[in-house]
Amino acid sequence: MNPDVVVVGAGIIGAACAQALKTRGLDVVVIDRAGPAAGTSSAGEGNVLVSDKEPGPELELAKASRELWPELAEDAEWEEKGGLVVATTADASEPLKAFAAKQRAAGIDACELTAAEALTHEPHLNPAITAAVHYLQDAQLNPVKATKALLRGIRIINAEVSTTDGRSVTTTDGVISCGAVVNATGPWARHFGVNVLPRRGVVLVTTPLPGAIRHKVYDADYVGAVASGDADLQTSGVVESTQAGTGLIGSSRQRKGFDDTIESRVLKALAHRAIALFPMLAGVPVMRAYGGFRPYAPDHLPIIGEDPRTPGLWHATGHEGAGVGLAPATGRLLAELLTGATPHVDPHPFRVSRPEVMV
Amino acid sequence: MDAAMRIVVVGAGPAGMAAARTAADAGAEVVLVDAEPEAGGQFLRGRARFSHSGVTHLKNTEAWLVENQTLHLRGPRQLHFDALIIATGAYDRPLPFPGWDGPGVITAGAAQALAKQGVTLAERVIVSGTGPFLLPVATALQELGATLVGVYEASSPLAWVREARAVLANRHKIAELGSYRKVLSRLETRTAVVAKNGNRVTVAKLDRHWRPVSHRTEQADLVCIGYGFLPRTDLVPDAKRTNDFLDVDERQQTSLANIYAAGEVTGIGGADLAEAEGVVAGAAAAHQEPPPKAVEAVRKGRLFAQALARAHAIQPGWKTWLHPDTTVCRCEKVSLEDLGDATGMRELKLTSRVAMGRCQGRICARNASELTGIPFDGQRRVIAVPIPLGELAALPEENS
Numbered sequence: 226m227n228p229d230v231v232v233v234g235a236g237i238i239g240a241a242c243a244q245a246l247k248t249r250g251l252d253v254v255v256i257d258r259a260g261p262a263a264g265t266s267s268a269g270e271g272n273v274l275v276s277d278k279e280p281g282p283e284l285e286l287a288k289a290s291r292e293l294w295p296e297l298a299e300d301a302e303w304e305e306k307g308g309l310v311v312a313t314t315a316d317a318s319e320p321l322k323a324f325a326a327k328q329r330a331a332g333i334d335a336c337e338l339t340a341a342e343a344l345t346h347e348p349h350l351n352p353a354i355t356a357a358v359h360y361l362q363d364a365q366l367n368p369v370k371a372t373k374a375l376l377r378g379i380r381i382i383n384a385e386v387s388t389t390d391g392r393s394v395t396t397t398d399g400v401i402s403c404g405a406v407v408n409a410t411g412p413w414a415r416h417f418g419v420n421v422l423p424r425r426g427v428v429l430v431t432t433p434l435p436g437a438i439r440h441k442v443y444d445a446d447y448v449g450a451v452a453s454g455d456a457d458l459q460t461s462g463v464v465e466s467t468q469a470g471t472g473l474i475g476s477s478r479q480r481k482g483f484d485d486t487i488e489s490r491v492l493k494a495l496a497h498r499a500i501a502l503f504p505m506l507a508g509v510p511v512m513r514a515y516g517g518f519r520p521y522a523p524d525h526l527p528i529i530g531e532d533p534r535t536p537g538l539w540h541a542t543g544h545e546g547a548g549v550g551l552a553p554a555t556g557r558l559l560a561e562l563l564t565g566a567t568p569h570v571d572p573h574p575f576r577v578s579r580p581e582v583m584v
Numbered sequence: 585m586d587a588a589m590r591i592v593v594v595g596a597g598p599a600g601m602a603a604a605r606t607a608a609d610a611g612a613e614v615v616l617v618d619a620e621p622e623a624g625g626q627f628l629r630g631r632a633r634f635s636h637s638g639v640t641h642l643k644n645t646e647a648w649l650v651e652n653q654t655l656h657l658r659g660p661r662q663l664h665f666d667a668l669i670i671a672t673g674a675y676d677r678p679l680p681f682p683g684w685d686g687p688g689v690i691t692a693g694a695a696q697a698l699a700k701q702g703v704t705l706a707e708r709v710i711v712s713g714t715g716p717f718l719l720p721v722a723t724a725l726q727e728l729g730a731t732l733v734g735v736y737e738a739s740s741p742l743a744w745v746r747e748a749r750a751v752l753a754n755r756h757k758i759a760e761l762g763s764y765r766k767v768l769s770r771l772e773t774r775t776a777v778v779a780k781n782g783n784r785v786t787v788a789k790l791d792r793h794w795r796p797v798s799h800r801t802e803q804a805d806l807v808c809i810g811y812g813f814l815p816r817t818d819l820v821p822d823a824k825r826t827n828d829f830l831d832v833d834e835r836q837q838t839s840l841a842n843i844y845a846a847g848e849v850t851g852i853g854g855a856d857l858a859e860a861e862g863v864v865a866g867a868a869a870a871h872q873e874p875p876p877k878a879v880e881a882v883r884k885g886r887l888f889a890q891a892l893a894r895a896h897a898i899q900p901g902w903k904t905w906l907h908p909d910t911t912v913c914r915c916e917k918v919s920l921e922d923l924g925d926a927t928g929m930r931e932l933k934l935t936s937r938v939a940m941g942r943c944q945g946r947i948c949a950r951n952a953s954e955l956t957g958i959p960f961d962g963q964r965r966v967i968a969v970p971i972p973l974g975e976l977a978a979l980p981e982e983n984s
Contacts (some may be wrong), residue, residue: 267931
């Protein structure tokens, strides 16, 4: 077996890269130690968001992805549910509106709503909100089904990769020679030479709330929490439901390595913030909690491109909490760069040679 | 021993009560936490009157998280502990068959619990499963006036012939059989209920792999099923385990510091073994040498427990009882054909929704794992019981 490309990692990013490379006629093999979407990809909510990104290279990647997803995710519970971002304090109102205005200028559907209008969209929302913006493009999918859909027809080898020189990979099952290697190992990408750190997140799952919450609803301070580089616990209220009916409550951010211990202070903060958005949630039981590790790059930008130190080794990682949303355009961009085609988005901001990224 | 030592015991069945008594007698301040209104657990439900000097018994209290040396209770309320003893017992494992999700099918444990409250459940009853626990359940139902159509044991009693050592060390277990003599005449081995449609129950004779070799039809209102037990270990998701049951050393300590386990969370061997383990755990947690008598009882009891696990091991032929449209997960209405081609438990759950409902996989996850051939991952549930968001929001800022 001498595939053109070996993709290491069968998460949503590895799957998107493999699918894009295969579409361009390359022979692709994916290697994963646990199977499709077994790590970070299945530990989030499956969001495809534009609402939380300020104008810049990541938003461009998100917009390109958002256009590609509906066709790719047809069978993966794709739902164009829309996002509703709300300000919960008087001080937060103007910054939210200003942020939305900047996004509108960058081509995002961001409609300002009054509190009363927001309540017609989400009847259980706390009436004390001070401002709201409705993002029509925000969507959701089932990340495991989406990963499997992308991987359809692609060979997956169950093994762990120890090293690569860009022209071969050494696995627990032996050495595979190939034309190129893609490191799509998410929060574990540091093993292959890029500065990616795990950033812990926890999601609470409630008993089913049929029809009670219709959008992804989150507190405007979420954008600040995402952009922060602080290692300490940060939380923001994020509430939505899935097609299965359960409610999902996030979000938390913590840098503490790969420690997956559940902390009651995180549960408390998440619950407190969710109730601030939807007071009726106070009486709703949490059935379970799950957590994962976002692949965090210190400058908060994905890493997509060839490693200048190791020709043949490509990286596609560092998407932090936005991997699902950014996957199709990431896969396409990587495939374009690898095959010498004209990139559909500017690859420069995502280059591997950033000083924050090279380790 | 430090006089201020605080030992918390979770579960007030035979193991938990023995642990609490022993630890209190050793001078510890003991809190016994239990979800039920009275002590006794599943075995002594409603029949135990627990009161012991030095033990505070918190009734109707559910524990949901162990965090460092704090046990979180519903309320919310927190208990600090120097040592924690997990004695949360086990619950029945049902095996699915066509019709098991319809009316008139309950677990043997549920039937026994209702019978102990004097609830008459049906006129014509079948008990089907594997293990000696089926006999007291059948006896209880019969004593309430039900007509016992049959007690079906899927395994062969010949398996016990190989277990002479365990039987000889536990002769009292044989004597116990005598108390079930009224139902022994209804006992059929290598037999199981493999389908139910209304009152029509399909009963099959099984080969040694539990594949049906012949069928007949019986009439029954109620089928009680119990294919062994699964331990309730959600409070200690990080503790090492073997085949679901918690690993303990000779002092009943788990792989976690200051956390002990006693009773059916470590293996199924009956109330006397559970009680002996409770005595050892209670003494060890209080930093005392466990009484030799209890240590010896644990040793003998474990021989029996291991023999029981071998003689009544679930055989793979049960998987042939299902049709493609047979329900595997009742909470999320997932049938066999919905399970798909997943290769890992998380992938299986997120593509089929199996084990994602209210029971959180307690009933179906193990069965789904065996039906798909996906290795069972032990179902790490980090929140042991459902808890309203309002209670989580009311948690204290930091634990001391």
